[in-house]
Amino acid sequence: PFLCSFCTIINVQGRKSRFRTPDDIEKLVRTNLAQGIHKFFVTDDNFARNQAWEPILDRLIQLRELEGLQFKITIQVDTMCHKIPRFIEKSGRAGVDRVFIGLESINPDSLEGSRKHQNKITEYRSMLQAWHKVGALTLAGLILGFPTDTPESITRDIQIIQKELPIDLLYFFILTPLPGSQDHKELYEQGVALATDMNTYDSVHVTMPHARMSEQELLGAYHQAWDTYYTPEHVETVIRRAKAWQFSMNKVKWMMLSFYAAAKVECVHPMDSGVFRRKYRRDRRRGLPQENALLFYARYGWEIVSKHCRYVGLYVMFHRAYRQVVKGSPSGTVDMAMQPVQAEELDTLELFTATPAAQIVVEKLKKKITNHSAVLPIS
Template sequence: MPDDQPSVRASKTFCVELIRPSRYDDDGYVIQWWKSAYVSNTLACLHGLTQDEAARRSLGPEVEILADVHDEGNAPLQVSRIVRHIQHCGGHGLVCLVGVQTNQFPRAVDIGRQFRQAGIPVVIGGFHVSGMLAMIPEMTSDLKEALALGITLFAGEAEGRLGTLFADAYHDRLKPVYNYLGDLPAMGGQPLPQLPERMFKHVVSPEVTADLSRGCPFDCSFCSVINVQGRHPRYRTADDVERLVRASIPRNRGRNIRRFFFTDDNFARNPHWEAILDRLTMLREKEGLAVKFGIQVDVQAYKIAGFVEKSARAGCRYVFIGIESINPENLIAANKKQNRIDEYKAMLQCWRDHGVTTIGGYILGFPADTPESITRDIETIKRDLPLDVIIFHCLTPIPGSRDHMDLLTRGAWMEPDLNRYNGQYVTFRHPRMSDAEFQKIFDRAWELYYCPEHVETLLQRAATDGIGPSRLTGRILISHCSTAFEKVHPFECGVFRRKSRLQRRHGLPIENPFVFYPRRLWEILRTTVPTLLYALKLVWLTARFRRQARAAKKRKQQT
């Protein structure tokens, strides 16, 4: 507690339950895993902000704020238990569904519905609400449904606003809508993202996630970032990053968490990038803090003097690059003018020469795409570009993007089920492909890139040039098995699918256990066995190419 805060024993309690909702699968069951792939940055940000409000006793010296976090991606949500906890604490509380994307909004509303039936206040925030309110003047049917249930909508960013929201909830005066999109806060000096250590036990590869900047200077038509977080990026400082590292590593020392993922839409456009990387280098080389991290950048970032070199020296191990397409017509249509196809090979090789694994984001469904052109482009990538991992997405009109607004203005058809807006399904009418053709080539794209021959090429290349095949095996495993066996996008995959019979989409019947459990057993066998066999194959290939690389290096030294 700050020094100027009176030392008063709290006599009242206000419970804040922070929940990151998941999404429904095609059968209406919540997508959950024994271990999910990552921790949520938004959940970490909101928990850090809530802890700051608690430390400052922002509701008054007599009110203790108790915060708890729930990630539905790796743990079943115990609604009744949360309700009892809030009631036990005097009935003062707020359920916050945070970081809700468009594909998660139906699940978020269903969760909110259950809490509202128990009389618990609920607020939903995230990119879907913010994107809708940023671009569309009238409330859409999905937002009206939430409001009709008594759910509050929060648009914008929470820094500097949580105190008001908590006070309104505590005094039973919540507004239907809180809209802060016109007043984006500065990021420097703000409370840092943080999560309880127990949250890292439920992820495959524990990484501390943090956004060091928000907003983007580019104008891609498919992206909602510029209309939600602004065209003029805001930043954390090198001092903020050092505080984050020092706070994270000692707290998680028992779990050896030294890895970070900086979730900025484009880290290279942070004017403090050099100071941040120099500070991370200092922590690694002078203080022995073996920090490793991943970043997202644009294709032109490698041209910034010293950027790639300093990133690698500071501990960058992988970089996510928005390649999007190798078809010039598609890049023009997406207003992706900064992407120059003739420079892709040099750009990717530059990162790999510095020991950084390259992950490319690639969008299928731009206007010039056809099944034949997509197949041809993937073969070109495999043959000509030294890309390690590729992540495909169906072009999706995300609310908040110019693409979504254009389709809405024209009255064009868009998929009415928001649950399918996860980059895995066809959600609009393509000018040159039928829905069936579009979906088929998207599903086949993963098979084309991650075919056995190319997987061997990827691992052998990584072993030969020193990056190391083991840094690719996990990503290849998830990219292949999530789409081939689990039928989910790699970004929402994990280890061993959990499926609760009682957690099903609102309006769908609860299945008979004699129907559900036998089918579930077959699903487990059908997905787990081939996944384990594929993992063993990757391990064997990795060991084989490592031995070959060591032998080649030894022969070279001898000659």
């Protein structure tokens, strides 16, 4: 239902909603459970806007609560899904334990420029805390490379997220004008020089010029983003939050490790990564010669050994943070992200004060609240 300019779905697949019936969903769940599969990923780009979300969730709740079937579900939603009555509560009861959220940015200018009008930064904290209340892990995507971004502003935004938003896993993309998106159409018509190698349109390469960063600066900011978020201190903070809202601390440790290791060791996005990287000598891009077998397997063997040594080093770092929480060591600071949402925070949190655009959004919200209060009937 939305018009995000970087999205290809609305132009390629269309805007007409397509969905399975509750009967279809039940049949799929039962068939897979019979084969020992207990985890499901609902691939709707935004399940919260699926016209049949409630009957589907009701059917899944029936399977879990009345028949005792055990399964877990991962879904994708927008940042205003908590405003849909009963949606998050029923999602939790239906077995949703992981939620991918299209956060994209905490800068209203970037959201407005990409036509992501539905994202309201003043609702982020309420939405994230609502998911934690039903036991769902939150995974949020942050897009880097909006026109107003700089390496410094990207680092600042990530640090604000660490302190003030209870996001569990954060992953990063470089803003990419995917063919089929409105961004690509407009840039092509303007004659902007875009990357000609379609293999680079994977959201981890720079494919278009940026107004305030060179290609190397933007690529460097992308790689630095992973280091900024997945510090030992923040890993411990996220695990401590999981303990507070009663999610598996060990699972959080492993998921954070897998995300960070994919980016830093394998140098691929976590969504493209796995447990072990297999390579085949004869798998080459068209036009490239086959490598010598001795050289290929010698290098491949060294890569396997060196990468797993790095994996072990990262595991030790993440496990140390995990042990700190298990031992009950106090953090020594108040975790603002876990504090209840209050009206006063509009004037104090950096989320709402760091940029002029954020301050304007807050002022508009305050006026809306004031005007609404003024017309309330007196009982």
